[in-house]
Amino acid sequence: MKFRNLIIKNIFRNKSRSLLAVFGIAIGVAAVVGLGLVTDNLSASTQKALTAGAADFSVIYGTNSGSGGSEGGGGPSGGMGGQQLINESKVSEIQQISGVGNATGVLRTNIDLSDNSTNSSSSNSTSESAGPQGNFRMNMYSVIGIDSSDLSMDDIVITNGTTYSNGNEVIIGKTAAQRLNKSIGDTLNISNQTFKIVGTYETGNFQDDQGVVMSLSKLQNLTGDTGEVSLILVKAADGASATDLADTIEQKYPNELSTSTSLSGMDRMNSGLDVINSGSWAVSLLAVIVGGIVVVVTMMKAVSERTREIGVLRAIGWTRQRIMTMILGESLVLSVIAILVGLVVGIGVVEIISATNLMRGIEPAFSAYLLLKGIGVALFLGLVGGIYPAYRASRLAPTEALRYE
Known part of the structure; x- marks a missing residue:
């Protein structure tokens, strides 16, 4: 069996565990993308509403x-x-x-x-x-x-x-x-x-x-x-x-x-927008941290459940680097799946709220940068969330792993 096929097969061996990891990463992606759609255009929308064509x-x-x-x-x-x-x-x-x-x-x-x-x-x-x-x-x-x-x-x-x-x-x-x-x-x-x-x-x-x-x-x-x-x-x-x-x-x-000019008033408006942007970043960061914790816990649970399997692989000659690559590969594949889920959820929620006219005067700001940022968050969570579990798996001694019940 090819190595990449083994990685994909391992993911679907325990669907509930994989879904939990996907859910954790998707939370971070949806938060970053959803809040970004709103806040990236908030400054321009607010300034447009306040000035309404008047000179600055x-x-x-x-x-x-x-x-x-x-x-x-x-x-x-x-x-x-x-x-x-x-x-x-x-x-x-x-x-x-x-x-x-x-x-x-x-x-x-x-x-x-x-x-x-x-x-x-x-x-x-x-x-x-x-x-x-x-x-x-x-x-x-x-x-x-x-x-x-x-x-x-x-x-x-x-x-x-x-x-x-x-x-x-x-x-x-x-x-x-x-x-x-x-x-x-x-x-x-x-x-x-x-x-x-x-x-x-x-x-x-x-x-x-x-x-x-x-x-x-x-x-x-x-x-x-x-x-x-x-x-x-x-x-x-x-x-x-x-x-x-x-x-x-x-x-x-x-x-x-x-x-x-009333630049002091404009400065106060910009300061208020900076506070809003900082708040959105704080919420996004919190979502990323929560997603990262979920990924780490999920991958650690996966390593614990597969201790004997990892011991067998080590016993038949798999190197520590190969074990680490397998665990990290599984984590990154889960991240790719989570990217699709997170983007759909984040964009979908914002579009639904926008359609209900709850965000009057604020138009979602779609941009390639925002999508790349969401993808980057997912890959980051997958990589960081898989590093420690992969390291732990690679350090398992074959003899102790084979005795694990």
């Missing part, structure tokens, strides 16, 4: 004073209160930096709309402010210029109507619409030009909701700030670190540009 940080003129950004994905409301402007060419330059997913320029100003006055305060002038939230005079309204395709970068969500064109069209914030008693279809007089309101929006930011939004080029023409922006909103590409990207931009434009 904003770039403003000047050195970083250490002030954090305002709430919301777009960072602070720059371009007001004496904020210097940035040449719009910097937008395309930043867009070319590795790791930048999207960059868009934003111009901000404040205009008195309460009486359709032409009195305006452009972004490079100082305006009077009042109140704890830093709002401008009660009759001053925020005007934002941004390309309509990039509204989500500034957390601007159109709630009614449509977006604006590059012509004399605007969308109005929820708060401004209520205060000015304006609705879709009405008009606003801004800098002696008539603008049609084509939609309403919300941002969750009181100051921005008390204003209007139009195309960037149109607001630049109105204010005379052609080719300039108040700030640049930047969103990191998938897989890129917003923190590292912000540092890169500051290093590229020292003493010229700085970044302002």
Whole structure:
């Protein structure tokens, strides 16, 4: 009988013992694969749900004073209160930096709309402010210029109507619409030009909701700030670190540009995800340890039950190395069987849970690396679980083994 056939035959001689070993290894494989399917995409899914297309940080003129950004994905409301402007060419330059997913320029100003006055305060002038939230005079309204395709970068969500064109069209914030008693279809007089309101929006930011939004080029023409922006909103590409990207931009434009963002909040989110990932690894490690113990106990039991058989093999000339190879071979064959069982169980459980919509917002992340990791765990358990029993079997003295009852 060929040696490999003997190994396979030995496995099926005691089916219950072999099933126990397969079960132990499969637990480890299923845990590693199942948890990996969930946690490998947890960071991306969580970040996507929290940011929802909004910019990760904003770039403003000047050195970083250490002030954090305002709430919301777009960072602070720059371009007001004496904020210097940035040449719009910097937008395309930043867009070319590795790791930048999207960059868009934003111009901000404040205009008195309460009486359709032409009195305006452009972004490079100082305006009077009042109140704890830093709002401008009660009759001053925020005007934002941004390309309509990039509204989500500034957390601007159109709630009614449509977006604006590059012509004399605007969308109005929820708060401004209520205060000015304006609705879709009405008009606003801004800098002696008539603008049609084509939609309403919300941002969750009181100051921005008390204003209007139009195309960037149109607001630049109105204010005379052609080719300039108040700030640049930047969103990191998938897989890129917003923190590292912000540092890169500051290093590229020292003493010229700085970044302002809620990076501390992002760091807290990432720290929380690290804790989750560490917890999943701990559970996986525990499953691997349990699987390893089951394999060791099973293989030790197999060696104990086959003491006389091993003694006979030693008596007819089998070497210790050959005995060890046989026991390890049996353990590895069991691991191969367990790989199939573990993968089916791990993937199957995750798919069932996903189909029942219990993991809302989290999509299982299938990858070749994850499958290879599960296979590696199975082979590792089979090898480690079989080493000590194989060593014990190889050290049995033929005379003592033949006397074993």
